[in-house]
Amino acid sequence: MRDINIKAIEYFETVARQGSVGAAAAELGVTPSAVSQQLRLLEGQFGVRLFRRERRKLILTQEGEILYQTATQAFGAIRNARGAITRHRDLRNLILRVSPSFGVRWLGPRIGAFLADNPGWAIRVDATQDFTAFDTETIDFDLRYGHGEWAGLSVTQVMHDLVIPMCSPDYLLRLRQLSDDPVEQLRHATLIDSVKAQFRWDLWLAMMRIDLPDLTYPMAFDRSSMSLELARQGMGLALDSVNLCLADIRRGDLVPLSTDFEVIDFPAYWMVCPPRHMNRRIVARFADWIADRAHEHEAEARDCLAALGCRFRQAAPPGTP
Structure with a gap:
C-alpha cells in the first residue's frame, strides 16, 4: 500500500465523478493545474490512460472505470466510517454489565424509562454472570450480586435482597394436604436449587435450624429466572429473590411457603467500578437513577410481603470477608 498515491486517487475520483478538471478543482479547493498534475502522476504510476477526451469531455477508459x-x-x-465514528463520539455512551436474571427481570422493565428521560444517550447492557476485568475490558460499571467486598474498586450499595421459599398456589395446596407443619412440608417438597444465589438451601436450612437429612436437588439452575419459572409452573419449591418475582407474587402466581419462615433481608446488589469511572457524568447520572428506582422497589416489595404476613430477618451477605 505504500506505493499507492492516495491523494492522486482522491483527485482522480473527484474528476471522474464531476466530469471535468475544473469542477473537481472547485470541489477540492485547488487549482486545475494541480488536479491535472495528480492525474498525470497516477497514470504514470499505473502505466495506462485513465481518461480520453471526446468533444471536450473527459471519458473514462476501461481501466479508468475499474479504478x-x-x-x-x-x-x-x-465516509460512512467517519460518520459512524463521529456519531459514536458525540453520543453519551454507557456500557454496563449485569447478571442475566437481574437484567431481564428487574433492570429490563425499567431501563426504557431511563432512556426516555435521557434522549441521545446510548446504553449497552452485557448480561453475564462474569464480573468485569476493568483493566482489560471497556465497561463503565458492573451491577454485581454478591458480598460487596471487591478490593481496589468503588463499591456502592444499590439494593437489598429479600429471600424466602416460594411456590405456586397449587403446589402449596398439595403440600398442605400432606401436613399442616411447614417443616414437614419442606421434607415432602421438591427443592429447586439456584446455584448462584447467595442463600442456597443448605445455608438457609442451617439458619432456620431445620434438619433435612437427605438434602437433594432434582432441579438446579444457574439462572434464578429459570428456578422461579419452574416454581411458578408448580414443579417445586424455589428459595430465591423476591426482587426478581415481585410481579408474580402480586398476581398470586407465586406465594411464600409459610409466614413462619422469616424473609432473609441482606445487602446484595452493588454498583462496582474503578473510582475514576464515577467522575463520568453519565455514570453518576445512572447511579442516581438506579438508586431511586431501587429504593422505590424495596419499599414496594416490603409492603407486599408485610401484607402477606411475612416478617423480616436482617443478615450479612454470605461470603463477606
Whole structure:
C-alpha cells in the first residue's frame, strides 16, 4: 500500500465523478493545474490512460472505470466510517454489565424509562454472570450480586435482597394436604436449587435450624429466572429473590411457603467500578437513577410481603470477608 498515491486517487475520483478538471478543482479547493498534475502522476504510476477526451469531455477508459468503481466504494466506506465514528463520539455512551436474571427481570422493565428521560444517550447492557476485568475490558460499571467486598474498586450499595421459599398456589395446596407443619412440608417438597444465589438451601436450612437429612436437588439452575419459572409452573419449591418475582407474587402466581419462615433481608446488589469511572457524568447520572428506582422497589416489595404476613430477618451477605 505504500506505493499507492492516495491523494492522486482522491483527485482522480473527484474528476471522474464531476466530469471535468475544473469542477473537481472547485470541489477540492485547488487549482486545475494541480488536479491535472495528480492525474498525470497516477497514470504514470499505473502505466495506462485513465481518461480520453471526446468533444471536450473527459471519458473514462476501461481501466479508468475499474479504478473509479473501486475508488468510489472505498471512499464511500471511509465516509460512512467517519460518520459512524463521529456519531459514536458525540453520543453519551454507557456500557454496563449485569447478571442475566437481574437484567431481564428487574433492570429490563425499567431501563426504557431511563432512556426516555435521557434522549441521545446510548446504553449497552452485557448480561453475564462474569464480573468485569476493568483493566482489560471497556465497561463503565458492573451491577454485581454478591458480598460487596471487591478490593481496589468503588463499591456502592444499590439494593437489598429479600429471600424466602416460594411456590405456586397449587403446589402449596398439595403440600398442605400432606401436613399442616411447614417443616414437614419442606421434607415432602421438591427443592429447586439456584446455584448462584447467595442463600442456597443448605445455608438457609442451617439458619432456620431445620434438619433435612437427605438434602437433594432434582432441579438446579444457574439462572434464578429459570428456578422461579419452574416454581411458578408448580414443579417445586424455589428459595430465591423476591426482587426478581415481585410481579408474580402480586398476581398470586407465586406465594411464600409459610409466614413462619422469616424473609432473609441482606445487602446484595452493588454498583462496582474503578473510582475514576464515577467522575463520568453519565455514570453518576445512572447511579442516581438506579438508586431511586431501587429504593422505590424495596419499599414496594416490603409492603407486599408485610401484607402477606411475612416478617423480616436482617443478615450479612454470605461470603463477606
